[in-house]
Amino acid sequence: MAKENSLDILSSSDQTQKVEGKKLHFNLIRNYPQKNAEILSSQYGFNIFLAGLLLMFAWAVHAVGITDRDLLSYLITLMLIQLVWMLWYIFGSYTQRRTIIEKDTDAGARWLRCGITLFAVITLILDSFKIGYYIGYSECLSITEGIFPVTHTIHTLLQVYFLWFHAKDIIQSFKTLERFGLIHAVFTNLLLWANGILTESKHQLNEHKERLITLGFSNITMDHHTPECNCTSNVCSIFSQGIYYLYPFTIEYHILASTMLYVLWKNIGRHVKHQQQQKIHFKFHGITAGTILGLIVLTTTIAVLVVYLIQIERSKSKSELALCFIMFYLFAITVLTLMCTAGIIGLIIYRLENKSLDETESPAKKLDSDLLVGSACGSWLISWGSILAIICAETRPEYSWYNLPYSILVIVEKYIQNLFIIECIHRKEEELIDGRTLEKIFSVSSRSTLSLTPSYEVFNESVTICNKEFPYLSNSELSLGEASAEDKKSQENNNSIRLSPSAIAIQVARSEKLNKKRRVLKNIAAFLFLCNISLWIPPAFGCRPQYDNGLEEVVFGFEPWITVVNLAMPFSIFYRMHSASSLFEVYCKT
Known part of the structure; x- marks a missing residue:
């Protein structure tokens, strides 16, 4: 009997271990893509980025068999892939608009989105100049030089819309697919940033070489990529000169977009504590x-x-x-x-x-x-x-x-x-309570009770209220929109607080000192x-x-x-x- 019981125990333990092993194996298989998606997607992004950099380098040094057509075709392909992904994400978000989506309050601030919108508008002007330049030299320029600014215009419009409405999203569904889509968008913008830098740097270098030639230096070769035909319009020179004055803005646009997309990529699958978003107010006061x-x-x-x-x-x-x-x-x-x-x-x-x-x-x-x-x-x-x-x-x-x-x-x-x-x-x-002041007449009664009745005037000036300094003001007398639940409960149980005039003066002095520091900062x-x-x-x-x-x-x-x-x-x-x-x-x- 003892042997049979021991055998039963051993067999049951073996079965339990097998079941647990199968569960563990299943969990590993199920969670494998999620655990490795960040590494896999980042490697994918680096590869498309390095391939693009090598194309730019080959074009810059006039490598055999590499032309600007190849570089622009590569960039156009990357932008089209990103456009398809953004449309898919926006459509999916619209169909699930009733679902509660977690938000990162630190990402995609309003002023940041306004800044990228401003740069995007100037980028659209740059694209229109490029389109006009292509039309003027269409006889000798490749079709890709006309397709590129058109594709870039559509890409800019959709990307700004995407960042305006989804920069704060914390993605919890289709996480593997979204990681690849976002990292593709990050490195696409980085390549467009690098392409803008390369074009603008070549222009600056040519101007520097022209100045050296003027000063008498010899053995300096110019690197011009000018069309081999005449312009059919009278404004081609305006377009060619204006393009280089607008490049600094489009360069900033793409690097800013890539940083916002990177934060969105890092937030995938992240769980944040639910906290009240603290709105940042811009007020031109005291500066x-x-x-x-x-x-x-x-x-x-x-x-x-x-x-x-x-x-x-x-x-x-x-x-x-x-x-x-x-x-x-x-x-x-x-x-x-x-x-x-x-x-x-x-x-x-x-x-x-x-x-x-x-x-x-x-x-x-x-x-x-x-x-x-x-x-x-x-x-x-x-x-x-x-x-x-x-x-x-x-x-x-x-x-x-x-x-x-x-x-x-x-x-x-x-x-x-x-x-x-x-x-x-x-x-x-x-x-x-940032930027909020209360201009009230605080008074002290004969029992040194602080209230908001205008019987005995103590002071009448703008005082910043802190939750810790005045936590028990009557809720009927003073409404604090940012007060915590404990403060509100205390306000219900305490209609007034007993403070001596000296204590009130200390609190006011602290508030004024803090306001001075904030004003200096x-x-x-x-x-x-x-x-x-x-x-x-x-x-x-x-x-x-x-x-x-x-x-x-x-x-x-x-x-x-x-x-x-x-x-x-x-x-x-x-x-x-x-x-x-x-x-x-x-x-x-x-």
Whole structure:
């Protein structure tokens, strides 16, 4: 009997293990695509991206058998695939519109969608110029050069619609398919961004070579991709010149779209705690000093840009060029010094508050921080190259000594600004009712009971109310829209609170002190926002002394230094625009 019982126990345990093993095997098979979809889709995205980069490189160096027709055909195919996927997703979302979809409150802010819409509108103007240019040279241009801007126009319109209404979605169905669709969209936009950079960089390089030829340099070959026929319209020259002035905006559009799509991709299958979305309000109040200083910097930047470009075109000697460089470096040194000072003041205020950081996992916040540091590496690379060139050069022009503090300040300013932005983005939200003030006549009764009756006037001014400071005000006397459930319950049980006049004065003093800090931080954010817009304009529109001063080219060689600048400059330009958008968020949250 004992043997039979032991055999029964062993057989039953074997059967249990087999059943559990089958269940485990089934679960592994069922969950396998979901666990590996992120890795598989990212590898797919990298492969289509690398293939596109190689096509661009082959076209740029005039590889045998590779033409612009091949590159444009590849980009058109990628855009058409993304269009099909976006239509499928939008239609699926419309059929399931009654289903509750989780949202990421940190992703796709309204101001961010407004910004991408503005860039998209300018991109559509660029596409219309390309269509007009193709019509003028249709006799000798391939049909792909006409199809590309038309496809890109449709792609831009649908993508902006998709980002406006679905940027906050947290996808929970068809997760494997959606991962591949989104990563395809991310890398399609990155390739369009890289294509815009390549075209714009070749144009800037040709202009630089033309200036070198004017100054007497020889053995310089131009790389023109001009049509071999005459234009059938009188406006072709306007189209060809206008296209290059619009490229900086379409470049920013595609990199911004790729970041928003990447956040959407990272959010697939994510579960977030249900929390009330804190609306960010933009109010132009109390930022006069920061705005005025920022506008002065912006106006001066435009003036310096115009003078620089005119003088560079007209200069026929190095002495004339030196005046342009000295003017630019003095202006940039002044602006960067002011920005460093403002950033340090902001960091000191944050340190004095000694407030804890928000450690909640957020793909949008993490991406913002990574992009700030990653894109800053472009400027750091160019700056360190300039510093080494100044140190190692055998002979140094006079203006190179202005380039040295400029390069050092570029490194330091980005370091300080990154700390300031990341510090604010990752801080916990204020419990203040932001922007809401109550202009009431608070009074104290004979029993030192705080009420809202106008019997004995204590003060009559705008006071910001904090949930923790005044949690028990009567619900019938004061309605707080943002109050918590516990606060409302306490309000029902307490019609008034007993506070001495000294306690009231302490609370008011704390509120006023906090308001002063917030006002200073808002001014700093507004000033840095306008300064970053100002520093984005010169390199985006052709003011690049790294090309023109010649010292780095002598030390490193013409081709190596031009390659470094062409690779690093797009990241430097993107850094300024991304910093501006982050600082706008800092301003609204402060």
